[in-house]
Amino acid sequence: MARKKILVTGGAGFIGGNFVQYMVxxxxxxxxxxxxxxxYAGxxxxxxxxxxxxNYFFIKADIADPDTMIPLFDKERFDYVVHFAAESHVDRSITDPGVFVRTNVLGTQVLLEASKRIGLSKFIHVSTDEVYGELDFDPNTFFTEDTPLQPNSPYSASKASSDLLVRAYYETYGLPMNITRCSNxxxxxxxxxxxxxxxxxxxxxxxKxxxxxxxxxxxxxxxxxDHCSAIDLILHEGGNGEIYNVGGYNELSNLEIVKMIMAILGKSEGFIEFVxxxxxxxxxxxxxxxxxAELGWKPAYTFENGIGQTILWYLENKQWWEGILNGEYEHYFSKQYVSLKNG
Known part of the structure; x- marks a missing residue:
């Protein structure tokens, strides 16, 4: 029996990279x-x-380039696509929206067209809860798969646009698909x-x-x-054409998160600076x-366990993130937080 071929776009990024390792x-x-x-984030x-x-292969390519994508799909005849590749940082989308439209909208359309040509078994489009807009502080209100799309940033608008393209390829051409919308x-x-x-x-x-x-x-x-396990389940068990929200059951404010990390690291709250x-x-x-959850998924991590594991990972892998901070990101950070005073 022929081996299944799964193309993971954006597999050098954060979520896509974790998913690649999970699947391999x-x-x-x-x-x-x-x-x-x-x-920059790859x-x-x-x-x-x-x-x-x-069973692992790497391809360096631009998803928005049809002259590369169409021949690649024609040659490899992928069975599944799990599409993570996207510009994803809201602050950067406010500074330069055009890059987000090219990658997130045009890039998705190119992948959909290439997938349609080869009769793909399923296209998994990984999106975000940000396409729904915002909720008030009423703890009894939640996003569901039927919540109208009301994106408020260029980033979320580009993701909502790509979601609608995926839906259109399903409705118009019958391309098998699922859309997932995850929390942070x-x-x-x-x-x-x-x-x-x-x-x-x-x-x-x-x-600071x-x-x-x-x-x-x-x-x-x-x-x-937990996100990786959810996508794995949806890839294999998700109903054709269905949208699935993926949440962690962990609502916290940004300030609560920062204070929790400070407490674990034994750092003073004097390091906080509001900008x-x-x-x-x-x-x-x-x-x-x-x-x-009806498919049988639930998160394995509580936030308390997950944040502890994450902090430990960053402590044990300083070389990885220090290399990033010493490069292009350092210039970006100084531009983004111009009012910040270190001390």
Missing amino acids: NKYPAYDIYNLDLLT DLTKHRNIESRD NYGPYQFPEKLIPLTISRLLTNE VPIYGDGKNIRDWLHVS PDRLGHDKRYAINPAKL
């Missing part, structure tokens, strides 16, 4: 193709432990512009931690390993993942 290790009978352009060092495996992820190998690794890395270097506004914005937090709020900063995201 769990399914030795599947061939896992990691496709990534290796932009990092292949995380895959040193699997790069010699017989955290865990190993997360790029240090995101809240949790930013806080950890700043505290470990005795620098910037918090937008009053820090009361609430997010639902999902360990990246001017982000433009269009959504108040609260919260997911109801009941539909996914």
